[in-house]
Amino acid sequence: MDDISTQSYIGDIMLENCLMNASGCNCQFLSDLIQLDKSNSGAVVSKSCSVNNRLGNPIPRYYHNDTLSINSMGLPNEGYKYYIEAGDSIHKPYIMSISSQALYEDISILEKASSSNISAIELNVSCPNIAGDPQLSYSFDRLEEFLRKVFEYADYNKHIGIKLSPYFDISHFNMAFDILNMFKTNITFLTCINGIGNGLYIDLDKEEPIIKPKNGLGGLGGSIVKPTGLANVNLFANNTNFDIVGCGGITSGQDAFEYILCGAKTVQVGTQLVKEGTDVFSRIDSELKKIMYDKNYNSIECFRNKLTYK
Numbered sequence: 001m002d003d004i005s006t007q008s009y010i011g012d013i014m015l016e017n018c019l020m021n022a023s024g025c026n027c028q029f030l031s032d033l034i035q036l037d038k039s040n041s042g043a044v045v046s047k048s049c050s051v052n053n054r055l056g057n058p059i060p061r062y063y064h065n066d067t068l069s070i071n072s073m074g075l076p077n078e079g080y081k082y083y084i085e086a087g088d089s090i091h092k093p094y095i096m097s098i099s100s101q102a103l104y105e106d107i108s109i110l111e112k113a114s115s116s117n118i119s120a121i122e123l124n125v126s127c128p129n130i131a132g133d134p135q136l137s138y139s140f141d142r143l144e145e146f147l148r149k150v151f152e153y154a155d156y157n158k159h160i161g162i163k164l165s166p167y168f169d170i171s172h173f174n175m176a177f178d179i180l181n182m183f184k185t186n187i188t189f190l191t192c193i194n195g196i197g198n199g200l201y202i203d204l205d206k207e208e209p210i211i212k213p214k215n216g217l218g219g220l221g222g223s224i225v226k227p228t229g230l231a232n233v234n235l236f237a238n239n240t241n242f243d244i245v246g247c248g249g250i251t252s253g254q255d256a257f258e259y260i261l262c263g264a265k266t267v268q269v270g271t272q273l274v275k276e277g278t279d280v281f282s283r284i285d286s287e288l289k290k291i292m293y294d295k296n297y298n299s300i301e302c303f304r305n306k307l308t309y310k
């Protein structure tokens with residue numbers, strides 16, 4: 001299996017393998033980012049940041065079981081300067097995630113990030129957990145206006161990707177394609193999907209929600225969201241020319257294979273990283289290589305976006 005490679009690219013950024021963490025999972029602190037750097041992930045992604053540090057929502061604010069995770073973290077982070085400086089400690093591609101709120105407050109973060117050791121920016125327009133702040137990705141007029149503001153700002157030189165919410169209705173997909181395709185020279189990649197917003201999970205014994213913020217509402221991840229993630233990846237891969245980063249319920253080499261078959265160039269691991277720690281990357285990479293070996297594929301380009309339809 002030595003001649004089988006899971007190497008991939010985001011724009012011209014080469015990743016030794018196609019796996020990385022999902023923003024938000026084990027990536028808030030420098031110690032987390034260094035652990036990811038030492039792991040067998042192909043890249044490191046930071047927690048989404050705001051201008052200043054935030055403690056986030058009250059606890060309990062995260063729960064997982066065999067099939068799902070639910071979180072209402074509320075954007076706890078150390079502020080953007082911390083994640084720019086963290087880049088100096090990372091030796092593989094480093095993607096800094098920035099919340100849209102941060103750029104509304106201070107667009108010059110893009111310029112500051114540009115003169116640093118980061119490889120790309122993932123703009124998070126899809127956080128489901130900030131009370132009173134609707135997800136930009138679901139407010140199409142505001143999304144267009146936001147992207148215009150970002151891309152009219154000329155002082156940046158990094159690859160930019162957009163992390164999207166899951167869409168469910170074809171008319172909404174079409175609106176998202178139209179808006180994102182307006183910025184086809186500015187955007188390098190799309191990350192599909194953030195959590196499915198505002199789920200509710202009940203603690204049966206206590207007869208109350210399992211997490212506290214927002215009366216128990218939180219973003220869903222884990223295996224239950226994989227079909228939604230695959231559909232979003234496949235539709236964005238077939239209706240835009242951006243590189244697609246798949247995310248949502250990836251626990252195994254088979255999951256990674258399915259996402260790549262649907263059009264993803266790289267994949268992010270969230271809930272399963274929280275459960276298993278950074279050893280997850282070597283395990284999924286070797287499971288993916290085994291599937292590729294059995295199917296006689298020696299690179300991910302042999303099967304990427306080659307889903308066939310009946």
Ligand code: RRO
Binds near residue numbers: 071073074
């Ligand atoms: O911190 C969070 O509550 C959070 C964010 Br910013 C996000 O983008 N997605 C998510 O599930 N949680």
